[in-house]
Amino acid sequence: MRERFPLLAANPGLHYLDSAATSQKPRVVLDAMREYYERDNANPHRGAYALSVRATDCYHEARAKVAKFAGLADADCLVFTRGTTESLNLVASAWGRANVRAGDEIVVTAMDHHANFVPWQQLAREKGALFRIAPITHDGQVDLDALGGMLGARTRIVAFPHVSNALGTVNPVRAIATLVRERCDALVVCDGAQGAPHLPVGFDDLGVDFYAFSGHKMCGPMGIGALLGRRAILERMPPYQMGGDMIEVVGDEETTWNVLPHKFEAGTPNVADAVGLGAAVDFLEGIGMDAVLAHERALVAVADERLRGLDGVTVHGPAAAMRSGVASFTVAGIHPHDLATILDERGVCIRAGHHCAQPLMRRLDVAATARASFYVYNDESDVEALVSGVREAQRIFDGHVARG
Numbered sequence: 159m160r161e162r163f164p165l166l167a168a169n170p171g172l173h174y175l176d177s178a179a180t181s182q183k184p185r186v187v188l189d190a191m192r193e194y195y196e197r198d199n200a201n202p203h204r205g206a207y208a209l210s211v212r213a214t215d216c217y218h219e220a221r222a223k224v225a226k227f228a229g230l231a232d233a234d235c236l237v238f239t240r241g242t243t244e245s246l247n248l249v250a251s252a253w254g255r256a257n258v259r260a261g262d263e264i265v266v267t268a269m270d271h272h273a274n275f276v277p278w279q280q281l282a283r284e285k286g287a288l289f290r291i292a293p294i295t296h297d298g299q300v301d302l303d304a305l306g307g308m309l310g311a312r313t314r315i316v317a318f319p320h321v322s323n324a325l326g327t328v329n330p331v332r333a334i335a336t337l338v339r340e341r342c343d344a345l346v347v348c349d350g351a352q353g354a355p356h357l358p359v360g361f362d363d364l365g366v367d368f369y370a371f372s373g374h375k376m377c378g379p380m381g382i383g384a385l386l387g388r389r390a391i392l393e394r395m396p397p398y399q400m401g402g403d404m405i406e407v408v409g410d411e412e413t414t415w416n417v418l419p420h421k422f423e424a425g426t427p428n429v430a431d432a433v434g435l436g437a438a439v440d441f442l443e444g445i446g447m448d449a450v451l452a453h454e455r456a457l458v459a460v461a462d463e464r465l466r467g468l469d470g471v472t473v474h475g476p477a478a479a480m481r482s483g484v485a486s487f488t489v490a491g492i493h494p495h496d497l498a499t500i501l502d503e504r505g506v507c508i509r510a511g512h513h514c515a516q517p518l519m520r521r522l523d524v525a526a527t528a529r530a531s532f533y534v535y536n537d538e539s540d541v542e543a544l545v546s547g548v549r550e551a552q553r554i555f556d557g558h559v560a561r562g
């Protein structure tokens with residue numbers, strides 16, 4: 159598998175364990191993007207010439223592939239965005255501004271990434287709505303009883319992650335959506351940034367209204383992502399940005415909007431990156447998303463067992479079988495940043511910090527964690543390198559090994 163990723167093939171000693179931040183890119187994705195620019199590039203939807211039609215076809219084909227991958231039958235309900243952050247801001251701005259009133263309530267969870275927290279918090283402030291944070295259990299799962307207790311007649315939006323980026327917890331999306339539907343008439347927004355890369359999504363069966371993800375975490379390029387929505391909601395929702403392509407008729411006073419998905423895609427679209435994301439989903443489907451998840455879980459189970467076997471190491475979050483490919487841990491007496499630096503000297507790339515989830519860190523009562531995240535190209539040798547690096551860091555900090 160490493161051979162299919164040029165960066166990994168060129169760096170045999172590299173143990174890349176930061177795929178939750180961004181994944182490496184397989185050659186097929188890089189080739190698809192280069193071929194698009196070399197063969198098919200033009201501004202889509204505009205020209206009445208064959209090359210522009212080809213560019214338009216490439217863009218449509220990419221949308222169809224990504225929609226199918228995510229289990230969305232109606233591909234026009236997939237809006238290409240810059241990524242999860244833009245997708246969530248789109249919903250908060252366009253739907254939120256039009257529908258949230260003073261006294262309404264917006265509910266998020268304590269494990270949300272800032273991208274699915276701050277836009278809702280600020281929307282609530284702007285509108286005079288109540289911003290509520292559903293708590294997590296001691297082992298890092300959404301507390302469903304507490305969440306249910308927060309839902310009521312004034313709840314307008316419930317936002318939560320499919321998978322926590324900081325802990326790897328896989329949330330029961332359908333159960334949460336059902337709970338919300340039983341108790342209130344709220345918009346259900348799922349942040350799938352860590353879902354779509356790691357497990358089957360099945361949007362049409364999830365019961366949520368919106369689902370967002372980023373291409374760069376799932377073998378695709380940076381700068382492209384998606385927002386999936388239900389047609390009836392997208393059709394009623396006002397546009398997010400104004401400009402070319404998203405209009406139907408522009409009068410001196412009034413303008414009417416283009417059909418879906420164009421209404422939400424103002425300006426020249428990012429065709430090459432969409433083509434790259436299309437190639438990425440082909441690549442992932444070639445492996446099979448069930449197999450991707452099983453591979454990650456197997457590695458995380460080994461990592462958990464080995465890390466927990468070391469003195470002073472705490473692995474945060476639920477059991478490995480309830481997580482995707484993330485091991486978030488702290489080592490007594492060693493700051494995660496120091497640990498990451500020592501690991502880096504041994505070719506092991508991990509993330510250290512608050513992982514854009516400061517509210518979660520406060521609830522875990524830690525300032526930061528070290529996070530190793532696994533993907534299709536990792537194997538047990540990466541776990542070995544991680545664990546021996548942590549032991550080395552412990553030896554250095556215990557003073558048993560002279561520095562330098």
Ligand code: 7TS
Pocket residue numbers: 178179180240241242243244271273274319321322323324349350351352372509513514
């Ligand atoms: N939501 C979740 C759950 C995420 O993990 C991330 C990025 C985002 C939203 C934002 O995605 P973007 O592509 O728009 O930036 N998470 C991480 C991470 O865990 N480390 O670096 C980025």
